[in-house]
Amino acid sequence: MVILEVKNIKKSFGKTEVLKDISFSLEKGEVLAIIGSSGSGKTTLLRCLNFLENHDSGDIIVNGKLLSDGGEGDLKEEKLRENRLHFGLVFQQFNxxxxxxxxxxxxxxxxxxxxxxxxxxxxxxxxxxxxxxxxxxxxxxxxxxxxxxxxxxxxxxxxxxxPEILCFDEPTSALDPELTGEVLKVIRELKGSDNTMIIVTHEMNFAKNVADKIIFMADGIIEEMGTPEEIFNNPKSEKLKVFIEKAFSEK
Amino acid sequence: MLQIFIIYYVPSLIFGSTIWRDINLYFTTGDTLSYTGSIIAVLIAFVINYACYFSEIYRGGIESISKGQYEAGYVLGLTKSQIFKKIILKQVVKRIVPPMSNEIITLIKDTALANCIMVGEIIYKANTLAAEEQLIWPLFFAGVFYLIFVGILTIVLGKIEKKLSYFRS
Known part of the structure; x- marks a missing residue:
């Protein structure tokens, strides 16, 4: 069952286009990892999904219900709160x-x-x-x-x-390396209990092991989408190849 | 002091009004002159002055709370007023207590400025007494009074600060 559908989301801050036409969908119980270099719009995408930023255009559909089409009507506080309740968000800085x-x-x-x-x-x-x-x-x-x-x-x-969909915004980026393990373990356990999750992460190995689906973002577009095997073992686009090479060579 | 002068003298200088003196005279009964008008003038000066200082402290306190706290509230589906009341306010109070303590103590000391338009506050009374009796003690005790007053406030404010020290923000 498709729980989340995102269609043609666009978002710009002033003249900078941060998200250029993002579309994807997510099955119930699936874990989606979003990877990509800094500034590629991963966090902005997550913030749009959580209605912390208002996207300029595009639809967000949860459980077949259109939550937002980026129009003005979505800015009412009542509506925003209602929409936000479909999602949970874990911040990089805990908050x-x-x-x-x-x-x-x-x-x-x-x-x-x-x-x-x-x-x-x-x-x-x-x-x-x-x-x-x-x-x-x-x-x-x-x-x-x-x-x-x-x-x-x-x-x-x-x-x-x-929440129907739990989002993680780089949950381990603010942690010491020896502490990331415990957090990742919890996330892994959540996968076992059938939670739908979207994880923005820099932990490539974690993404590889936990995610059912991976999105690689670059410059505001989805450069490549696929299963972990496809992404890591058989990358198609040049950018992804370079990114993966870098990510693994550093470790 | 300048502000007290302005509030006290400007109405009469510019508009020829004697409002403060009129009030003084209105409340005067018998031989002793009432200072009600002067006191009102001083109050207005202090209220305006300190309202500015305090509001600036509040503003700084509210703005110093990280955006993340609001966002954490938003993603949990809370309303703006719930976020402010339940999450932000206490952190703000914690942050503004120290600068407010300073300001309150400065205010105590500043009351001595009312002296300059002959309002009978502590220093004025002590001065008068010292002149009449040819003694230095009244001024000394005025100083002791300030010390005690400020001391008590310091303790009270310190207690509030300590009470809020169970969390760190």
């Missing part, structure tokens, strides 16, 4: 709420959005904390946690609203 404990960070949004009784929300949150393996840390504040732990809280926080 946890510093004044709340781990548990409160996770329960805050469901409580404010009245997603059930307080006990239900807390029970669900505790389950999520267990899922990201932070049981001992539930009453800690974000500044008392390592980057990897913070990012796992951020993942749990995004999951608490049960």
């Amino acid at each position: 946890l709420f510093p004044q709340y404990t781990v548990l409160q960070n996770i329960t805050l949004a469901p409580t404010l959005l009245k997603k059930g009784s307080a006990e239900e929300i807390e029970k669900n949150a505790l389950k999520l904390i267990d899922k990201v393996d932070l049981n001992e840390k539930r009453d800690f504040y974000p500044h008392e946690l390592s980057g990897g732990q913070q990012q796992r809280v951020a993942i749990a926080r995004a999951l608490a609203l049960d």
Whole structure:
């Protein structure tokens, strides 16, 4: 079943065209990795999907429902909020709420959005904390946690609203190398539990192992799209060949 | 001080109005002159002046919160007012307490400026007393009073700051 369809998305900041006609679709339970060099528009694409940026034109369709066609009507706050709830986003910089404990960070949004009784929300949150393996840390504040732990809280926080599609914006880029493993492990486990995910990443090996589908972006267009095997073992475009060579030679 | 002078003297210089003195006289009963008008003038000067300083501190505090905090709220589907009340406000308060403490203490010290248009605040009274009695002590005790007042405020504000130190933003 197709859960997400993106059609001809365009976005420019002033005169710079950042996204030039992006289209792709995603099946339920699929994991999509977006790779590409800096400035190719990966993050902007993700931000458009999460309605943090308003795209100029193009359709975003979730579960067969047209959420946005880039028109003015999509800028109303009510509509934006409703649209955003279809997606979850995990930030590069975590963006946890510093004044709340781990548990409160996770329960805050469901409580404010009245997603059930307080006990239900807390029970669900505790389950999520267990899922990201932070049981001992539930009453800690974000500044008392390592980057990897913070990012796992951020993942749990995004999951608490049960989004249809969970997006990761370079989830490991702000972490020390030894901490990326724990975050990637959690993401890998999420794949097991049938979550639909879009991951923007620089971790090529991770993309290769976890993704069902990979998009390589360059200069605002989808340069190449395919399965990990196709992308990594049999790249067609010149740009992708160069990119992969560079990515692997550095390591 | 300049602002107090402006508020106090400009109406009479330009418009020939004696509004502050009229108010003083209106509230005067018997022989002792009331300073109500002068006090109002001083209040207006201080309110305008410090409103500017404080609003600037608030603005700086609000703007210093990273965009990421708002965006984290947005992607969780929260409304703008929920984001502000539940996420941003406390972080802002934490950040503005130290500069506000400074400003509040400066305000205490600045009340002495009201002296210049003969409002009977502490220094004025102490001065008068010192002149009448030929003593230096009244001024000394005025100083002690300032010290105690500022000391108490420092402790209170320090407590607030400490209370908010459980998180880091």
